[in-house]
Amino acid sequence: MSVLLSQDFTFIVQGITGREAVNLTRECLDYGSKVVGGVTPGRKGREVHGVPVFDTVEQVVDSLGYVPDGSVVTVPPAFTKDAVFEAIVRGIKLVVIVTERIPRRDVAEMVELADRNDARIIGPNCLGVIVPEVCKMGGIGGPAKDAAKAYTPGSIGVMSRSGGMTTEISSTLTAAGLGQSTAISIGGDAIIGSTYAELMPLFEADEQTEGIVIYTEPGGRMEAQLSEWVAENEGAKRPVGAEGAARLPIVAFMAGRFMDDEEMKGMSFGHAGTIVEGKEDTATEKIARLQEAGVPVVERIDEIPDAVKDKLGAKV
């Protein structure tokens, strides 16, 4: 199994006629994903790589005769909130938001509406989700042949605040013989739809997943939240697997340690979310918290496979 996506998962692309969206649609179709429709207001009747385009999500649902499982939203920042509201209100349960530079007030509104409708948001400012050889939802991993090079099926769940680093880490795991159950680019903004701690229960309920790797950065409380989650659930059993299955081991990588330097104060690098606003936000503070919670934090990407194997070995 996997989390979020499966073999028969269907999704649409909102903003499908945009340049990046056209590429993304091609990539997902090539990978074997079921892209069943697209929306761009005013472009009803067109096709993008054989995928029919509609003006509204409602029209897609009417035409299909069912509500698709997910939507990839890639529309300009000023229109994203409306597009996401439309998807959620029409019953879509998984929304991947690719768009970046969305003010956090809009993101918070979308997340609250999703919560009220039992829907989940991944992103914004993310590349999406991939279940190797099963389904790719979003630009994650790039063209199908490139995605196949980096991602292979296996037992490691990957979550990353950086889209590109999701692929780099998965490729490193693949080279070491460790495949991935599901890799999620969770997004680089200060407020995102699903944090590590919010996704952990999904991985814990997945029989295929045996370990987790996360890519982390300065800024925000997401890592502190994960540390708290780990501490709160200490000793609890996973809901799946052999009786008494141990908790999923987690290995973390922290980038942006240089941002702790005095002269970097007040600056943000890489992603909007890296802006340090509180005392828990720095790399040093996050590393300390994660380690205290029993999550090893490695300094090099190429150390990740051994750290994972150590953890998996220790579990047996």
Add this chain to the structure above:
Amino acid sequence: MRFYEYESRRIVERAGIPVTKYGFCTTADEARKAAEEIGGSVVIKSQVLTGGRMKAGGVKFADTPDEAAEHAAAILELEINGHMPKGVLVDPKAEVAQEYYAGVVWDGTRKRPLMLFSDMGGIDIEEVADRHPDHVGRGHLSNLFDPPDFRAKEVIGHTGVTGSALTRATPILARLARLMRDYDMTLAEINPLARLEDGRFVALDAHMEMENEARPRQKPLLDDLGIEPTDTREPYEPSEFERNVKAIDSADHRGVIQGKDHGFAGNLGLVIGAGGGSLTLTDAVRSQGGKPANYTEIGGNPSVAKACGLAKEVLKKDGVEKIAVMMSIVSNTRVDIVARGVIKACLELGKDPAETIAVFRIPGAWEEEGEKILKRYGVEYCDRSVSMWEAAARAVSKIQEVPA
């Protein structure tokens, strides 16, 4: 982006929150006039985007307009933590009965705005929260509804405040919450919020920060305050390198390049990407003894001209002899285009690419084509079998071979 105190003052005024009669002045003469209009004792405050004004002598009291002018003249010349003031604020010395704190911040974990109120104002709210937690009221707000007055009332009620203080402070906190939402603030604070001897509440000092991503849609407010789009409010002035990279980026819509060199003073030029990759690679260079001359981000498949322009700017920096061209695995940006760009940059500056490019590690889209181009110029290509850490190590060792 952070606002000056006088701007924050105007913003709270717009939101219907009472303030004292004040003047923003850029000369001693203006300060004298403002003091005359206000009448009585005044306080002169330096307008700088940094803390610790009081300690640095940036806040002074004056009993007469002449004294106000004298203090203003001194404060206008006073640098605080490396910042020159934009002007001074002249404010009446208020007859304060009690100071309160009112604030609205983002709670990133709950993904909701959080209202805060304390009857111990005038000091840092974090300090109050640590030492006197029962004097801090808190309450989350829904993102989907306008902040209601009753939530503000509840939050104030948590601190034990009642009577007319409660009824008068309630609309102020509620308006602050609406202001935070309407103007896309990441932080909206009034500290102190003062109850005057006559019972009125006024905002004596306000601190506002707006989310950069919201600047385009907040243009009407920013125009009103006279803030130009070019006024980035970075904590420092952009360098020539930073300005040049920005100009190259805006000249062409394909792809995105960014460059920073504030706080970097090394000899190894970095031409790196993308977001997370750049953070990882900068750490890897520094952890292995390398001294980056700058930081960059390449993303979204830039044109050859853009990649070339970025590499040239890095190479033009003082003391930079070699560049390290490195990225995490790319799926959108094309390896061959970046390769063409950086080689072109070397050639146009009369440098040998094989000597100048310390390492080229970009695996991913169009990597075979990229490798061919690099080979032609004698530049070794590193694919994904060379880790980001190893690539950084190679760059550092090559730069250390350069005789001093």
